[in-house]
Amino acid sequence: xxxxxxxxxxxxxxxxxxxxxxxxxxxxxxxxxxxxxxxxxxxxxxxxxxxxxxxxxxxxxxxxxxxxxxxxxxxxxxxxxxxxxxxxxxxxxxxxxxxxxxxxxxxxxxxxxxxxxxxxxxxxxxxxxxxxxxxxxxxxxxxxxxxxxxxxxxxxxxxxxxxxxxxxxxxxxxxxxxxxxxxxxxxxxxxxxxxxxxxxxxxxxxxxxxxxxxxxxxxxxxxxxxxxxxxxxxxxxxxxxxxxxxxxxxxxxxxxxxxxxxxxxxxxxxxxxxxxxxxxxxxxxxx
Numbered sequence: 085x086x087x088x089x090x091x092x093x094x095x096x097x098x099x100x101x102x103x104x105x106x107x108x109x110x111x112x113x114x115x116x117x118x119x120x121x122x123x124x125x126x127x128x129x130x131x132x133x134x135x136x137x138x139x140x141x142x143x144x145x146x147x148x149x150x151x152x153x154x155x156x157x158x159x160x161x162x163x164x165x166x167x168x169x170x171x172x173x174x175x176x177x178x179x180x181x182x183x184x185x186x187x188x189x190x191x192x193x194x195x196x197x198x199x200x201x202x203x204x205x206x207x208x209x210x211x212x213x214x215x216x217x218x219x220x221x222x223x224x225x226x227x228x229x230x231x232x233x234x235x236x237x238x239x240x241x242x243x244x245x246x247x248x249x250x251x252x253x254x255x256x257x258x259x260x261x262x263x264x265x266x267x268x269x270x271x272x273x274x275x276x277x278x279x280x281x282x283x284x285x286x287x288x289x290x291x292x293x294x295x296x297x298x299x300x301x302x303x304x305x306x307x308x309x310x311x312x313x314x315x316x317x318x319x320x321x322x323x324x325x326x327x328x329x330x331x332x333x334x335x336x337x338x339x340x341x342x343x344x345x346x347x348x349x350x351x352x353x354x355x356x357x358x359x360x361x362x363x364x365x366x367x368x369x370x371x
Contacts, residue, residue: 101150105303144174204242
């Protein structure tokens with residue numbers, strides 16, 4: 085049962101239109117470039133379900149339009165369905181940024197609800213190349229399968245392609261997505277964050293696309309507020325100690341925002357993977 089938290093008064097801090105909620109570090113995949121270094125052995129972090137409910141309610145009160153559930157793989161969090169329903173009840177658009185490695189049959193109705201969209205990552209039209217990135221054999225087939233199922237159901241799907249490997253089949257991956265009916269496809273270079281960072285190097289805001297803090301923000305599994313999930317090494321307070329409105333109106337956020345270089349290129353989340361649950365056992369797997 086959801087315990088409703090009294091929201092704060094509507095704040096003039098309506099500049100954050102999109103809030104990424106990294107609700108877990110757990111994932112069935114272990115992508116070579118993963119910004120959060122997620123994987124099967126990771127945890128859900130320090131944020132409790134009550135903490136996440138408070139953040140969602142506060143975000144709605146601040147005038148945020150979209151919350152994005154991200155990870156790790158958000159659908160492995162035991163409360164992700166509840167978080168989605170809460171966001172919808174508050175008038176928020178909810179995007180579930182999933183690797184689409186596993187989709188339970190009863191999730192499709194929720195994905196098809198008004199106000200819900202799906203985001204995912206795709207790496208190649210070559211199964212071996214895709215699986216080389218995700219470090220999970222069969223991930224290409226299961227991702228592609230679920231993308232096709234989503235499109236066939238009229239569910240809005242947004243896909244991101246990250247350029248990671250030498251000679252990676254980026255153009256072919258885009259063409260394959262478009263042939264399946266995905267109309268929103270974005271590409272990005274790999275960012276030196278998480279597993280993609282070079283050994284011995286220090287995190288740099290210069291690796292960001294420039295849109296961190298500018299209309300967007302992120303909450304990490306430990307409760308840290310960041311400019312986006314990519315700028316995780318530069319927190320501006322923690323929502324477990326301070327309400328979101330106070331953090332966004334505080335000096336740490338202002339300092340971080342002033343430190344982010346001006347926008348240069350599109351910023352595409354780059355940490356997930358993807359299946360059309362047809363009548364095959366491969367398309368109806370367990371975790």
